[in-house]
Amino acid sequence: MGNCQAVETATTVAQRPDGKLERVYSTVTASEVIKSHPGHHVALLISSDVPHGGSLRFTRIKLLPPSDSLLLGHVDRLISSEGILFSLTLLKNHT
Secondary structure, three states: OOOHHHHHHOOEEEEOOOOOEEEEOOOOEHHHHHHHOOOEEEEEEEEEEOOOOOOOEEEEEEEOOOOOEOOOOOEEEEEEHHHHHHHHHHHHHHO
């Protein structure tokens, strides 16, 4: 029996808007992912838990520039261009 967990950390995972995961077993740049999914951008999700066992969780999204490589062992999300514009509109109207 082999160690299956070692293979999982050696993959890059991109989550599509429909929830399906795409696994890549080599280094890939954000621009390569964007080319195969027109109208989308690649984002890294950064989550922080509330200290002392709180149930609230803060999540930030960092859009990756096309030249950045997706990191092995991380899960990145594909976000539609419309979703980004909608979020920016909400932020602008909320301030």
